[in-house]
Amino acid sequence: QVQLVESGGGEVQPGRSLRLSCAASGFTFSRYGMHWVRQPPGKGLEWVAVLWHDESNKYYADSVKGRFTISRDISKNTLYLQMNSLRAEDTAVYYCARDLGSGGSFYFDYWGQGTLVTVSS
Amino acid sequence: SYELTQSPSVSVSPGQTARITCSGDALPRRNAYWYQQKPGQAPVLMIYKDTERPPGIPERFSGSSSGTTATLIVSGVQAEDEADYYCQSSDTSGTYVLFGGGTKLTVL
Numbered sequence: 001q002v003q004l005v006e007s008g009g010g011e012v013q014p015g016r017s018l019r020l021s022c023a024a025s026g027f028t029f030s031r032y033g034m035h036w037v038r039q040p041p042g043k044g045l046e047w048v049a050v051l052w053h054d055e056s057n058k059y060y061a062d063s064v065k066g067r068f069t070i071s072r073d074i075s076k077n078t079l080y081l082q083m084n085s086l087r088a089e090d091t092a093v094y095y096c097a098r099d100l101g102s103g104g105s106f107y108f109d110y111w112g113q114g115t116l117v118t119v120s121s
Numbered sequence: 122s123y124e125l126t127q128s129p130s131v132s133v134s135p136g137q138t139a140r141i142t143c144s145g146d147a148l149p150r151r152n153a154y155w156y157q158q159k160p161g162q163a164p165v166l167m168i169y170k171d172t173e174r175p176p177g178i179p180e181r182f183s184g185s186s187s188g189t190t191a192t193l194i195v196s197g198v199q200a201e202d203e204a205d206y207y208c209q210s211s212d213t214s215g216t217y218v219l220f221g222g223g224t225k226l227t228v229l
Contacts, residue, residue, distance in 0.1 A: 035218070045156075045164065045207050047218035059216045095163055104215015107154040109175070111163035 002026040002110045004096050009115030012086055022079040022096030022112055029077040033099035035108060036070060036081045038092035038117075046092070049081065050099065050106060064090075086119045093117075123147050123212050125221035132227040139195040141224045143208030146189055153191035154209040155184060157202075158223075164207065168193060195226070203228045 008020040022034070036048040049060045049070040058070055069082040079096050093116050097108035125145040133139045143153055152171050156164035166175055168184035171191060181196045191210075195202055208221040 037218075037220075044205075044223040045158075045209075045220040047220060050218065061217060100169075101211070104211060105152060106211050106215075106218050107152075107166070107169055107209060108156075108164075109166055109169075111165075113163055 002098065004098065004110055004112035006094060006096055006112045006115040009094065009117045011118040011120060013121055014087060014119055016086055017082070017084045018086060018117060020081040020083065020094055020096075020115060020117070022081075024077045024079065024096075024098075027098070029072070030074045033101070033106070034070075034072065034079045035097045035099055035106065036068075036079075037095045037097055037108070037111075038090075039095070039114075040089075040092045048094070051079070053099075083117070086117075088119050091117060091119050123219060125208055125210060125219050127206075127208060127221035127224045129222070130225045130227065132229055133198050134229045135200060136197055139198050139202075139226055141193040141195075141206050141208075141226065143191045143193075143221050144189055145191075145210060145219070145221075147213050148186060148189050148191055148210060150213055151210045153184070153186055155182075155191075155193045156207045156209065157204045158207065159204045167206075198226075198228055200228050202226060 003025045005023045033053045051070045067085045093114040095114045096112045098110040100109040155168040158164040171186040172184045183194045
């Protein structure tokens with residue numbers, strides 16, 4: 001069975017960095033694109049970033065471009081999100097999600113349980 | 122910029138039909154997807170490619186799309202269907218993902 005387990009969240013001061021991890025199991029990790037999606041407390045879903053299945057493309061939301069980096073380690077079946085220069089508005093639950101789309105039409109069939117990132121002084 | 126617009130809330134009595142709409146200029150050219158999210162839980166895919174239902178999703182959930190509006194239809198609403206529902210699509214260049222603001226379905 002497909003499982004996605006996020007970790008690495010916590011409380012961090014503005015301007016600092018944090019790296020999130022998403023451990024994948026139950027499927028061939030290298031064959032799927034993967035995303036990060038976040039949800040501020042009490043608010044809606046916001047897409048953050050995508051890594052294509054062949055790593056040929058990475059795309060980011062404008063709100064995180066230049067500050068966040070998505071990557072993966074196939075040998076560890078793990079997806080990462082490196083978050084630099086964190087701001088208060090980055091406070092959210094961060095989910096990793098598996099992509100089932102094709103040709104740039106993305107959608108998500110499996111989600112992790114999420115990890116909370118709080119940016120506060 | 123491309124946006125997806127949903128009504129904030131829909132209320133229906135048990136057994137009635139709920140229709141949740143999602144409007145976006147690119148929807149005639151891009152598929153819509155629908156997710157259900159209950160408090161404290163991750164979203165669950167309910168409808169993909171406008172009208173398709175994943176395995177395990179009850180038949181009372183269906184989807185349609187016409188022009189710039191996609192619709193999630195819940196027939197014979199049950200108390201357990203009370204949740205937030207989000208539509209989702211991609212931009213026409215395939216470089217980013219959009220979510221609607223979400224609709225809270227209340228079962229009276």
